[in-house]
Amino acid sequence: AVHQLLESSFYEAEHRAYADERSADLQTLDPYRGQNANMHLCEAYIAAYRATKDASYFERADSLARRFAGELAEVAGGLIWEHYDANWNPDWQYNIDKPDDLFKPWGFQPGHQNEWAKLLLQLHALKPDSWYVERAKALFDGAIEKGWDQEFGGLVYGFAPTGEFADANKYFWVHAESLAAAYRLFKVTGESRYLDWYRRIWDYSWKNLVDHQYGAWYRVVGRDGSKLSDEKSPMGKVDYHTLGACWDVMDNL
Template identity: 55%
Template sequence: YQQAKDDQGGFHHNYFDNGDVFDAGNKHLVSSCRMIFNFEQSQRLFGGEKYKALAQHGLDYLRSAHWQNERQGYVWTFDQYKDSDETNQCYGLAFVMLAFATVLKNGDESARADIYHTWGLLEQHFWQADIGLYADEITPDWSTVSDYRGQNANMHACEALILAYEATNDEMFLDRAYLLAKKIAVEQADKSNGLIWEHFNKDLSIDWDYNKDDPKNLYRPWGFQPGHQTEWTKLLLMLHKHKPEAWMVERAQFLFDQAFDTAWDDENGGLFYGYNPEGEICDDDKYFWVQAESFAAAALLAIATGDDKYWQRYDQLWQYCWTHFVDHDFGAWFRILNGDNSKVTDKKSEAGAKCDYHTLGACLLVLDALDNR
């Protein structure tokens, strides 16, 4: 854990499988926030000052390096410790809110003001009241809002808002999370046979061709994403805990069942990354986060419905992950595998692409759900 600390500020984001650091000065807002989450959760699980000190080290960097007071925005990426992209991203602010909410839930009252400050930025610049979604991207000077609308940033905003509600007990955050879930998982999904498509035009019509030539795009891939169907399963059931309505469980089951039935690899195990509108696999890579979010969703469904089928899915996913994704030599999980489960790269983590938030978060969610049932 100590190796994660960068003495020049924040954390190292880029690691080879054995833990060696590469591109030390290459950093990403999302990873900075996710690693704060990791160390706060580690402190909650295991106690001790070392994890809390690391989380504070990350908080200091978020507040002093990523945040730019003059333009009132966060730096999206650093390259060799210098600002390389100052585009304002809803996806980034979602993780800023998630980090601060996690800090507050862990007892640090200083993060309360940060949560409301982040809410203010989202409300002032990104919230599109006429359509009921957040915009995705705005220029560094806040002057121009992109016409692109997507589900991914709104999905993570929904997650962050649920955590903000749990940290503050302020119904405002829960109400907005509810609106996002209803908009994406019901209204938008009903435009694509009940499944969640990734990309929309400004008027929320579906953009079926966005990134069709770039299906492996890191944040905006083409095709139905099984991992996002099951991630919404997780979020709907998290929302149901606080604001129970029957449609949440029903839609959660539908999304999970469709994703698993379509994307599970019967030959080699695991869930493929993407499939096209006809239900054919269009990206047969396997990503760590897809498997992790899916076993968390399976556990929550098993508890919510009492259907043992979902514990069977949970066991299938965990056995697959334990066999192929968990690195039993150096620890943590591999990031990406080929369709036959062979390795794609010797890089375990790259800025903005891993940092263990999905795996740690999924395990904690299952543990908490089992404790509370």
């Protein structure tokens, strides 16, 4: 039923992508288009394929991966931009004054580059294809090159197309997704630099994001690792990213 609703109300076949939002009565389609919903739909279709072995679910996940990590990334210079207009052209101005928005931040997001890298490698594990590996490497390498904070360590939340940090705070989910991607890249490529990054990201997370007294990860810390609040497992995300990252690593031991 969910798949049918997505097909009838959100999937835009001519663009091989899903719209984000309709009105409650399903009559009005919001003009905003974004990569985030499509990334999580790719993830959902991978899970659906694993559970059912229905090839159509794998084909949809593969199509989304090639659309966003391939075609649309090429339009944006090699990395995946967050926001698009109704015709799936990059919207470089959307939320330009909100680089710290929880769900629609402006800027390239290192966490999303690496989350896509992880999904590409999950697809590769199901049906090997060197394209998945090469694009995963390119996304991860780009996220690290532009998003790693050389002064304080850790990955920033976002950076501008020109390279400046857009939001330099450090978010828990960014590091969880990135360490999972790094470990999968190491297992697939055998390149020691990815194991080094896995350890480096884990080290930063262990020292700055994990609450060693009560458990779980702090949602966000300052650029210098300073504690900003006691908030953990925020609504809408809970422990999904951290548990998923641990599963990804353990699944590849």
